[in-house]
């Protein structure tokens with residue numbers, strides 16, 4: 001699939017069919033995620049794939065705003081090298097996870113799989129259920145499954161409102 005087409009046409013999907021994602025396809029998506037740019041090339045991320053329907057359902061209880069059960073949830077966590085995280089370093093690891101999630105959703109779209117990035121989840125509950133150690137930080141979740149909806153593209157601002165030329169506030173033209 002052409003990259004720009006995938007970037008523009010991918011939508012957040014919140015309603016899924018019951019069809020499971022096979023292991024080879026899931027590994028293809030995870031492989032795309034791991035090729036994301038990441039700070040220092042530390043590869044300081046861990047991807048927890050939850051694809052047991054009962055467990056997926058259980059997790060959704062701790063994700064306000066998500067109702068439908070996806071075929072899988074990938075919880076993207078980081079396992080920083082440092083014990084204490086300065087704010088900036090913490091942001092760096094969050095950025096790694098965010099970029100990996102973008103690779104994941106675009107790769108999913110190219111495979112005909114819908115996805116939604118979710119950050120509104122109760123990490124305390126998830127930590128307990130998934131037995132995540134204290135030195136690992138769950139940052140974002142990506143739901144995955146075959147879509148049973150075709151959302152309209154939500155609007156984006158025109159470039160003239162978000163891009164400046166050479167100086168903040170200076171019109172791009």
Ligand SMILES: Cc1cc2nc3c(=O)[nH]c(=O)nc-3n(C[C@H](O)[C@H](O)[C@H](O)COP(=O)(O)O)c2cc1C
Nearest residue numbers: 010011012013014065066116117118119120153154
């Ligand atoms: C950091 C982040 C957090 C998000 N959290 C949620 C969420 O908790 N629940 C949800 O339904 N969608 C969530 N989304 C999806 C956004 O609502 C969606 O990307 C946005 O409305 C634009 O729609 P589009 O992805 O179809 O272009 C999140 C997206 C991002 C990037």
